[in-house]
Amino acid sequence: MVRNQYDVIVVGGGIAGCFAAATAAAEGIDVVQLERKPREQGGFIACGDAIKSPRDPQNYPGPIDMDAIADDEAVLVDNNIDQIEYWDEELGVRKVLPYKDSSNVVDRYEFGQRLLEQAADCGVEQHYDTVVNEVTQNGQVTGVKAVRDGEPVTYECDVLIDAAGAQSxxxxxxxxxxxxxxxxxxxxxxxxxxxxxxxxxxIETEQPVEYHNAIVGKPLEEMGYIWYFPRTPTQINVGLGFQMNKEPIPLADRLRRDIEHRHEYQGATVAERFGNTNKLGAAIALRRPLDSMVAPGYLATGGAAGTTHPITGKGIRGAAYSGYSAGRAATQAIEDGDTSEAGLWEHNRWLYREHGEAAKLASWDAYNVAASTLDVNTLRAVAALLPEAEIREIVGTSTEIDSLKSKLLVGTGVLKNFVSEYRKDSFETLGMSKRDLLESIRNVRKTRNHVASYQQQYEAYPADPSTFDTWLAERDRIDQTFYDDLGIPPSEQKY
Ligand SMILES: Cc1cc2nc3c(=O)[nH]c(=O)nc-3n(C[C@H](O)[C@H](O)[C@H](O)COP(=O)(O)OP(=O)(O)OC[C@H]3O[C@@H](n4cnc5c(N)ncnc54)[C@H](O)[C@@H]3O)c2cc1C
Structure with a gap:
């Protein structure tokens, strides 16, 4: 049995793994990155491929050169997305939200390959065909056991970074x-x-799709959505997802049912990769980032830490900045000679307090909780009636609506919109009364206040673990107030 000793082991060759490994290695830390796939399949990961502002260093901090990646035409295949569209075809609703930040659709495989190359250039040792199947610990996490090329291997480390994705x-x-x-x-x-x-x-279509400059979302039964994200005008990433607390949906069949009636997909074929049709599925985190992502000798990042947008499921950006944070915190802890829970706490602190995006994700999760209380038809009606500014805020494409004044204006807008757009026949189709609908809209409005409370609490995340229990008790109190306000019974409470 081969033994290997490193400062840091990173499990996972995805986005979080590459950002974490590159960040630590660039600081002179001895890093090994373990990935179960073969080298040529690294980065071949189920994804809708939509990426936000790839050149923004706030989104993609650290030594990975995102400008070089964004300049690579094989990666950034569609540089042209300037709107998000929400369609509810049954209700005749089509909402167009201009996308202020630059948005793109990438070839996720090429993107993943470039990240792995750059991590290697930073000095990361990469072991492919290596499946981690055990974590070793002795008061603190000390390493992993894996099977590499069919042979058992033991790796030892000061810090293990878990970048093994959602449901790690x-x-x-x-x-x-x-x-x-x-x-x-x-x-x-x-x-x-x-x-x-x-x-x-x-999917490759015969003719360009008319929504080639948009990322399109449509509601799906059981709190899910279907997307059409054009990589090019004739190559579309078409997919769907649902939440695991709902009845499971046979995803591939449901997708076929959706596209077989659409004129643009008549005669379309599924693209190939590695000699097979390019179809992939995976788990996705739809929750707030973990309350704490560290333990003695161990850090979690990316999908494994829940840094995914809890409503849209987009997690590329969160994986990148939280990967950077993990690599940075591991480096500091090793340099300080303290890889305890307290020594690694900087990962939590930086994400919630300094970078701050994790605090926003944690707050927005309240919308996910509120939406889960509605049946799908009510949710569709609410989505159809909400003003676009509010939808933009909920899906996190704008940070403009921050002041109390503008919040109130948006709130009034909901009702104005309701009065002007209410179409009796549409909502009779959905089998609901005007009163129920108003009540649901009120709940969404109430949720906004709770989002603000969460945001404040996460911005006050403890700087070290000594006050974590007190902080957590207050956060749990906010949870309970929120559940009580929306009338969510204990059996249906998310956390
Ligand atoms: C269908 C789908 C569509 C999505 N669409 C979008 C989108 O359009 N935009 C967006 O921003 N986000 C999207 N997401 C979310 C996004 O893909 C994830 O948030 C992101 O990939 C998380 O990155 P990660 O590095 O944390 O994990 P992953 O990308 O999952 O990488 C984890 C890596 O760890 C490896 N691994 C796991 N276990 C082991 C083990 N035991 N041993 C060795 N290696 C292991 C895996 O092989 C994998 O390479 C989508 C997700 C899915 C499933």
């Missing part, structure tokens, strides 16, 4: 309660209902 298997392997922490371990192990399941195909 590593979190089942660590006994968090057996690690040395001053009190209860702070690391939050997520529940399976906090995830969704998503599937996509790359």
């Amino acid at each position: 298997i590593l979190q089942d392997m660590v006994s968090f309660e057996d690690l040395d922490t001053p009190g209860e371990p702070t690391f939050e192990v997520p529940h399976y209902t906090h995830f969704g399941s998503a599937y996509r195909e790359i």
Whole structure:
């Protein structure tokens, strides 16, 4: 059995793994990155391929050169997206939200390959065909056991970075309660209902689609949505996802049912990659980022830490900045000689307080919780009636609506819109009364206040673990106030 000793082990060759590994290696840390896939399939990951502002260093901090990646035409295949469209065809609704920030659709495989190359250039040692199947610990996490090219291998490290994606298997392997922490371990192990399941195909059409400059979303039964994200005018990433706390949907069949009636997909074919049709599915985190992402000798990042937008499921950006954060915190802890929970706490602090995007994701999750209380038809009606500015805020494409004044204006807008757009026949189709609909809209408005409370609480995230329990008790109190306000019974409470 081969033994290997490194400062840092990163499990996962995805976005979070590459950002984490590159960040630590660029600081002179000895890093090995373990990926179960072969080298040539690295980065071949189920994704809708939509990426926001790829050149913004706030989104993609650290040594990975995103400008070089964005300049690469094989990666940034559609540089032309300037709107988000929401369609509810049954209700005759088509909302167009101009996309202020630059948005793009990438070839996710080429993107992933460039990230792996850049991580290697930063000095990361990469072991492919390496499946991690055990985590070793002794008061703190000390390494992993894996099978590499069919042979068992043991790796030892000071810090293990878990970048193994949503529903990371590593979190089942660590006994968090057996690690040395001053009190209860702070690391939050997520529940399976906090995830969704998503599937996509790359479809080649005979003619350009008319929505080639837009990313399109449509509601789906069971709190899900279908997307059409054009990579090029004739190559469309078409996919769908749903939440795991709802009845499962046979994803591939449901997708076929959607596209077989659409004129632009008549005669279309599924693109190929590695000699197979390009169809992929995976789990997706649809929850707030973990309360704490660290344990002695261990950090979680990306999908494994829940840094995905809890409503749209977009997680490329969150994986990048949280990967950077993990690499940075691991480096500091190793340099300080303290890889305890407190020594690695900087990862939590930076994400919630300094960078701040994790605080926004955690707050927006309240909309996901509120939406889960509505049946799908009510949700469709609410989405149809909400003013575009408010939808923009909920899906996080604008940060403009921050002041209390503008919040009130948006709130009034909901009702104005309701009065002017209410079409009796449409909502009779959905089988609901005007009163129920108004009540649901009121709940969305109420949620906005709770979002603000969450935001304030996450911005006050503790700078070290000593006050975490007090902070958590207050956050749990906000949860309870929110559940009570919306009348969510204990059996249906998300956390
Ligand atoms: C169908 C679908 C569509 C999506 N669409 C979008 C979108 O349009 N835009 C967007 O921003 N986000 C989207 N997302 C979310 C986004 O893809 C994820 O948030 C992002 O990939 C998370 O990156 P990650 O590096 O944390 O994990 P991943 O990309 O999942 O990478 C994890 C890596 O770890 C490896 N690994 C796992 N377990 C082991 C093990 N035991 N041993 C060794 N290696 C292991 C895996 O092989 C994988 O390479 C979508 C997700 C899905 C499933």
